Amino acid sequence: MHSLLISLAAPPEKRCISSIAPSEFLNAKMGLDFLEEVYEITAFRNLPRNLAICARAVNVLTDYQQHGIILAKAKRKVHVFHxxxxxxxxxxxxxxxxxxxxxxxxxxxxxxxxxxxxxxxxxxxxxxxxxxxxxxxxxxxxxxxxxxxxxxxxxxxxxxxxxxxxxxxxxxxxxxxxVPRDGYRSRTKVPSAYPKEDVQKLLQCVDRGNPKGKRDYAILLLAARLGLRAQDICDLTFEHVKWEKNTIEIIQAKTEKPMILPLLEDIGLALIDYLKYARPDCTTTNAIFLRLIPPIGKLEAPTLHSIVTHYLRKAGIKIVDGKRHGPHALRHSLASALLEEKTPLPVISEILGHTRTASTSVYLQIDIQQLRNCALTPPPFDWNKGEEVF
Incomplete structure (x- = not known):
């Protein structure tokens, strides 16, 4: 069955029609499993064009298998006003x-x-x-x-x-x-943080015996240990890693501000393991993290979201509705862990690359221990005492 899907999702020059000999009926679950296993696709929004074509090919095949027709591709609505x-x-x-x-x-x-x-x-x-x-x-x-x-x-x-x-x-x-102001932006949302034990389970479930595991483990460490944003991980190049100084020095994509982070030992070892034994040879980009299957190229941020989600599920970590489950959740988790260790807010702000400490203060909402210290004991109330009548 995979040979059939690969044949249809591959570029025309690489298709092998003779391999199309399915031994079982295709269904939507098989298509989704195939996309996740071969192309690492678990989310279908903002896909690069080459991955969107692969996903479309599999969806067309499953549509035809189930309905006997090829459903029209959804088109962006053109709005016509009165x-x-x-x-x-x-x-x-x-x-x-x-x-x-x-x-x-x-x-x-x-x-x-x-x-x-x-x-x-x-x-x-x-x-x-x-x-x-x-x-x-x-x-x-x-x-x-x-x-x-x-x-x-x-x-x-x-x-x-x-x-x-x-x-x-x-x-x-x-x-x-x-037009009234609604104050929507001022309603800070509670960050999506996972306990340290869950983050450790996530890292431990990665199989580092294959190229994908080596790459994914290094990516997860950068997000969990340093709190790097997805785009900054994707943009990471060899020039950003200062081996002689044990630092990672980047210009943040979001803030365009420089940031210097320590090259922790476990991150350095994971990077060496990936670069030495797993990174494909590629002369078209200097990015560190690449796709492992053709077309070889730099990873995109949506793919990192799929990677984190995949290992959260593999580790058996429950993803509740409304809770983030991508690289940003690991960033939140790092901030939560630092707060538990009583790290001052300005230090956390510098680690996360925030331009203002006020941006970091939102994490105070998830510092459960400190919130408990702020709890007030309610005054006693005599339920048997009737109200005084004046």
Missing amino acids: PQFQTVFQNYLDQRQAEGFAADTIQSAAIYLDRFSDYLHSRGIQRIQDLHDNLVLGFIQTFTNYSPAVIHCTLCALRTFFHYLFQQRLTPKDYAYI
């Missing part, structure tokens, strides 16, 4: 695209404007120039069934759109200033 608003709304989206905003950002803005277009049309508005305060506030009142995240994104999109309308002199005033 005719009286089409030109204005589309010009705004075109300007955002010209300013270099990502396609997903523009697509999200189109969704929010689509709803706004429907609302204005339902109120009989024929020109954007007829916009007024009550219409804006009335539209905002329709958000009651949306999640806090969607409400926040919609409000932000409206402010930007209203700025645009005013700058283009399409409205007499800037309605962005009557």
Whole structure:
């Protein structure tokens, strides 16, 4: 069965039609297992193009096996606004695209404007120039069934759109200033940390007797011991590892700030083991961590998420709903472990590469021992004493 999948998912020049001789019926689970085992795919969002093609090939095959047809590939929806608003709304989206905003950002803005277009049309508005305060506030009142995240994104999109309308002199005033603030960003979320025992189980379950295990073990150590972000691990090159000084020196992808971390002994040994016995020969990139199967190239951040998730499950660690289960969870776990050891916040902030200590203070929410020390004993209450009557 794997020979059939490999034949269909491989590039045309490498396909071997004679090998297609399945001995059993293909099902969706077999396809998912194949993608995880051969291509290390466990999440299907933001895949590199070559992996997306492989996943698509397997999905087409399973669709045909189960339904007898090849289902059409989902296409990005093209939003068409009501005719009286089409030109204005589309010009705004075109300007955002010209300013270099990502396609997903523009697509999200189109969704929010689509709803706004429907609302204005339902109120009989024929020109954007007829916009007024009550219409804006009335539209905002329709958000009651949306999640806090969607409400926040919609409000932000409206402010930007209203700025645009005013700058283009399409409205007499800037309605962005009557769009309320929701405080969504100020609602800090509890970090997803795993106990030290779980992190150790995760590391111990890696089979380092094969190239994939050697590579994955080094990646997991960098995330668990140093708290490196996924993108920084993917971007790690030979120049970043200063063997003579026992340091790792990088420019963080997120903050663009330099960071120097110690090259711990177990990390150094894992890197040597991987570089000496597992890293493929590759002249097209200086990145340390590469794919182990063709096409050979630098790992992408989504793949690291799949790697961590795979070993969490292999270690038997339960992943509860809403809890992160990628490299960032190991970063949170490191911060939690440092807090347990009473490491000062400024030191943790420096280790994690935060530009502000305030960013690190969110981890205080998971320092259970210190939170217990803050607990207050409630005053005694006499349940038998009746209320005084005045």
